[in-house]
């Protein structure tokens with residue numbers, strides 16, 4: 381449904397995005413994840429036909445976004461970072477207006493507006509002046525204007541920025557409910573947004589796509605990502621040697637010896653982290669080999685890489701460069 385090939389944009393002499401390639405299948409939600417300044421908005425604006433690319437092509441529903449920009453604008457719904465709402469209009473009046481400029485035939489407008497109001501939980505606010513709505517409701521109106529003409533593709537740029545936690549949950553649920561009948565690209569710098577809403581993720585860093593996959597595959601492919609944490613009793617170095625011999629074990633290392641209750645461990649006990657090969661499940665072999673060799677196994681739990689681990693591994697260099705700029709970052713943001 382959305383095909384992006386070798387897209388580049390240079391502002392003056394500053395490259396904003398370079399050789400960006402990805403696609404989005406019909407009915408899918410793709411998360412376009414990257415830190416501030418990575419090139420997300422630039423890519424979204426090119427896809428929505430509002431900004432020409434310097435190089436490369438982007439097609440939506442088979443139409444080139446540059447050559448067929450008018451057709452593309454009718455095929456997509458676009459929620460920019462700051463939605464262009466008319467504050468003195470009522471919610472319903474505004475949606476009728478957008479339906480008209482998006483080419484919805486006059487006879488179909490009432491029905492389309494009614495559906496968009498219902499999908500965005502706005503039916504009881506339809507007569508409210510937009511200026512009087514809370515930020516969360518304004519965002520819903522922004523999404524309603526993006527879907528009122530029932531477009532096959534929807535582009536959402538940072539749809540939950542500035543919302544409170546309750547509003548964020550509502551907007552994420554709304555976005556999820558739109559998948560299937562719509563193809564969606566959602567740009568964000570918030571990791572949980574991607575894990576919670578998207579089928580696939582493209583990670584963009586310094587204008588380049590550095591990974592595209594499902595969140596699950598990205599996490600399982602992460603080097604040193606998944607494995608087990610053990611609390612054992614016995615000779616730690618010997619335990620490490622024994623575990624290292626197992627085929628699916630790639631690394632065994634000591635980790636701080638603090639018990640689950642936060643107290644220091646008794647003497648002669650240790651905690652180990654066992655990193656396993658992606659896709660393998662050697663848990664029962666690990667337990668068996670330790671017990672056979674007369675070690676005590678007090679605790680064993682599986683640990684998985686998170687999307688945050690993946691993101692950090694892929695963008696470490698940029699994180700270092702921006703380390704002085706993280707004071708305002710809240711939990712879950714990148």
Ligand SMILES: Nc1ncnc2c1ncn2[C@@H]1O[C@H](COP(=O)(O)OP(=O)(O)OP(=O)(O)O)[C@@H](O)[C@H]1O
Pocket residue numbers: 391394395396397414415416417418419420421422423569
């Ligand atoms: N109009 C412009 N003129 C010059 N440089 C620009 C312009 N717009 C964006 N840039 C630069 O292009 C790069 C990508 O910006 P862009 O807004 O696409 O990133 P972003 O990932 O959306 O960031 P944010 O999350 O902060 O909005 C940045 O280095 C930015 O400074």
